[in-house]
Amino acid sequence: MSRNIILSVISFFIYLLYQVLILQNVVLFHTAFCFLYVAYLLLLPVESNPLTMMAIGFVMGLSVDMFYDSVGLHAFACVLIMYLRNYWLNNLTPQGGYNTNDAPSVSLNGLQWFTVYATPLVFIHHAALFFAEIGGFSMFWFTLWKIITSTLFTLVVILIAQFLFPGRRSR
Amino acid sequence: MERLILFVYQNRAFFTFLFLELFCAWLIVQNNAYQGSKFFNSSNGLVAAMNSFSQGVRDYFMLTEVNRTLSEENALLKRKLNLQPIAVALPNNTILRDSSEIGQYEYFSAKVVNNHVDMVKNFITINKGREDGIEPGMAVVSPLGVVGKVKLVSNHYGVVTSILHVDVMVSAVLKRTEHVGTIQWNGKNPDQVEFNYIPPHVQPTVGDTVVTSGYNAVFPEGVMIGVISSVDLNKDALFYDIKVRLSQDFRKLSWVTVVKNNRGPEQDSLEQVIQKLER
Numbered sequence: 118m119s120r121n122i123i124l125s126v127i128s129f130f131i132y133l134l135y136q137v138l139i140l141q142n143v144v145l146f147h148t149a150f151c152f153l154y155v156a157y158l159l160l161l162p163v164e165s166n167p168l169t170m171m172a173i174g175f176v177m178g179l180s181v182d183m184f185y186d187s188v189g190l191h192a193f194a195c196v197l198i199m200y201l202r203n204y205w206l207n208n209l210t211p212q213g214g215y216n217t218n219d220a221p222s223v224s225l226n227g228l229q230w231f232t233v234y235a236t237p238l239v240f241i242h243h244a245a246l247f248f249a250e251i252g253g254f255s256m257f258w259f260t261l262w263k264i265i266t267s268t269l270f271t272l273v274v275i276l277i278a279q280f281l282f283p284g285r286r287s288r
Numbered sequence: 289m290e291r292l293i294l295f296v297y298q299n300r301a302f303f304t305f306l307f308l309e310l311f312c313a314w315l316i317v318q319n320n321a322y323q324g325s326k327f328f329n330s331s332n333g334l335v336a337a338m339n340s341f342s343q344g345v346r347d348y349f350m351l352t353e354v355n356r357t358l359s360e361e362n363a364l365l366k367r368k369l370n371l372q373p374i375a376v377a378l379p380n381n382t383i384l385r386d387s388s389e390i391g392q393y394e395y396f397s398a399k400v401v402n403n404h405v406d407m408v409k410n411f412i413t414i415n416k417g418r419e420d421g422i423e424p425g426m427a428v429v430s431p432l433g434v435v436g437k438v439k440l441v442s443n444h445y446g447v448v449t450s451i452l453h454v455d456v457m458v459s460a461v462l463k464r465t466e467h468v469g470t471i472q473w474n475g476k477n478p479d480q481v482e483f484n485y486i487p488p489h490v491q492p493t494v495g496d497t498v499v500t501s502g503y504n505a506v507f508p509e510g511v512m513i514g515v516i517s518s519v520d521l522n523k524d525a526l527f528y529d530i531k532v533r534l535s536q537d538f539r540k541l542s543w544v545t546v547v548k549n550n551r552g553p554e555q556d557s558l559e560q561v562i563q564k565l566e567r
Contacts, residue, residue: 138342144406147478167301175308183335185404186411186447189315196312200305249316251408251454256475 121218125161132157133177137184149266152191154181155242156275158199159235160222163215167203174199187250194245198238209234223279235275240268336445339402339413347542354542361431393508394548396421398428401445405478405538410450412436414544417444425506427547433512433536434458434500435544446546452478452538460513461501465490468501471513471532478538480517483530490528492519498532505552 136154143151158174178192185191206221209230215221223231243264251260296303347354398420402413416422418441428435428448436450449456451473458471460483469485483498496516502509517533 138338141342141404142346147406147476150406168304171301171304171308175312178312183332184339184402185407186402186413187407187409188319189312193309193312193316196305196308200301247408251475259476 121162129157129173129177133180136181141184145266145270148263149270150243150263151270151274152181152243152246152267153271153274153278155195155198155239155271156278158195159202159238159275160220163206163219163221167200170199170202171196190246190249193249194242197245198242201241202238205234205238223276228276231279232272232276235272236268239271239275240264243267243271332442333444336401336413336415336442340415343399343401343403350540350542353540357431358543392549392551394421394550396546396548398422398446398544398546400541400544403538403541404450405452408454408475410452410478410538411439412448412450412541412544414446414448414546415444416546417441417446419443421548422446422546423548425552427507427511427549428544429507429511429547430536430541430544433514433534434507435536435538435541437506438546448544450538451481458507458513459501459503460498462486462490462492463497463499465492465496468503469530471498479534481514481532481534483516483532484527486528486530487526488521488528492516492528492530494519505549505555508547508549 132154136152140151140153154177158170158177161170161173174195175192178195179189181191182188206215219225221231221234225231226234247260247264247267248254254260396416398414398416400412401415402411404410404412412428412435414422414428422438422441424438424440426438428438434451436448436453436456439447439449441447451458451471454473454475456472459468460471461468462483467486467490469483471481471483473481486492494516498513498516500507500509500511500513512535514532514534514536516530518531520529522529
């Protein structure tokens, strides 16, 4: 148990540093952003306490915000998807149900299931982020385009990371 | 009362969610205000140290560009020295007529440690802060053009609102005809800003230079902003749609100069007195 917590803390910092040191510089065509740190939140064990998860989301979001100089934006989006995550997971319960410490990853339920699980959450995260950033719905189509391209980019990178490090957090 | 507490307890996930989201929203709104939030930003020591490291790596790829800009600026300054051996040259290229203008502006060199161009509201972090004499409200320029305005400072770092920020407006003047308008970014292309409020009787052409006007107490007069890249006049429109190509490529920002206007507070307080009287 404590081993899991230590691993979680370490990977928290790996995801955070990777995001702010490297992926911060990666923006395709000024529209497609890659927010890989969302994967950390998506891969937390299934049956975590929702309060803990929102707290983790908040801390992660705020840490990323400090580097992006966008106080509260990432935290807002992260808390939102952490709140929605459990309801969405309950809708997607596979036949055998979940085990307590399962991470909802590709290695657990396969690529198709993971895509169905991750896509809406990533999309909601990006939508909340970009619309909150611009402070409303002015420039709606441009922002929507940014959201869609960024969602695709982030998803592809999350999937690649899953195949590179399969089952890293599934114990 | 007991039932109320029970209700809150049973829905604690929802209420925590609500509380955290409201807190975040409060942070966002506060950060959009002029001064901004004091703690959770990149002028925080640890964050800035890590950003400097990251920028250090990026700098290697920009060395050629930085060297070229520096040597060009050096050459320009030398030429000016030769041309005006006696008269004191002001930064804005005019020859000094009044000795009271000496020392109006002070210049501090600073290094960029973090820079964004792709957000809608972009900020730049520099490695000079309160202890180096930087204060919120000072102008930031580069050898090639306008960069932004200092938003807040910590002891050793400062956060600058880039002019690539949708809420920032800079008073600018069309150099050839001397008509004054406003520069504002539309949030899309980081190479290009919009030049607003130029009435139809003016004839701007593609290639005209746009510089700062010096009407506000922040930027010195005559700092380069860019050249006009397209001019459109819709039928019945009150103003032109002018696009200006920025002379400073914001993706290649590495060294900047912070400008302190020693007369700024004086001008501001005088203008405030007038505004109060008129009201």
